[in-house]
Amino acid sequence: MSQSGVDLETSLGYLLKEASSALRAAMEEVLRPLGMSVTHYSCLELLAQRPGLSNSELARGAFVTRQTMNVLLQALEREGYVTRPAEAPVGKVLPARLTPRGRRSLEKATAAVRSVEVRMLAGMTEAEQSAAFRILKSMIHSLRDGEDGA
Amino acid sequence: MSQSGVDLETSLGYLLKEASSALRAAMEEVLRPLGMSVTHYSCLELLAQRPGLSNSELARGAFVTRQTMNVLLQALEREGYVTRPAEAPVGKVLPARLTPRGRRSLEKATAAVRSVEVRMLAGMTEAEQSAAFRILKSMIHSLRDGEDGA
DNA sequence: CAATCTATGTCAGAATACTGACATGAGTCA
């Protein structure tokens, strides 16, 4: 008797949420022994791959608000994982960078997270991974499209 | 020079998080005018499709803790969207059900959320949707497998 | 039958993320 509803059993949206939730749980599990949260890790990984990112850019990359990222960055700065110049080279944008300590701390976390990703991909062929990549990109694009258009 | 890292640009995990984040944002956007949060909606939708679900079952279905769901259920009960018997028919499990008011409130939300899902699926063929379904199921299965095994 | 284990509902406190607000710097445009 599946009425006009969304039908959770066959909803791609529900499945997407389920997969994302499972991924997050798996990441939290391997990061907890390292004393690191997912957002914490995301920030460090972003900085490793794109040194000089600003607070707002990091926030967008980690899918949190810039206020949330700012609190995290201040903590990471205080604990010596990240450095930011006292004054902005241009405008108000403060480029952040990992310290050697930050890089060292990230190493173990990266390995742990990669093991999760490998596990997630287990049982998928190369072709399926490509398909997944393309399909997810398509979903993101479609969702971002009409968010405030028309 | 993409070192041994996870490489955000080609990481399925990152893309999964991005898609899930976009979906959540889109849902929040259409639900906000109805005064409903995503978790709020999830609870109602679950109850519509599977009447009599307990607090803990609803929590698992909405991917939150049972404590969180309990707080929400108490609020929904107080506002007359949901009813639970005063005493458990068996054990401690309290089966929850939508009231007519709850059903009415859900109608508009379901339509709104379905429009988001339709938008997300725009540009995907039937075959791609099937592939997405299968692939997401595979990811979930792989992630849940070894979460505390071995 | 008794002991143990597991799952549930619930309360309380802690952690986390968000919304609102403000000042400031850069770009646009008349």
Place this chain on the structure above:
DNA sequence: TGACTCATGTCAGTATTCTGACATAGATTG
């Protein structure tokens, strides 16, 4: 130049979710 718009960093308060803990009911096991 001056007015306007936009993005940023940051502070403060609110909201949401989580972790910890407890008592209880059912299932399991010896």
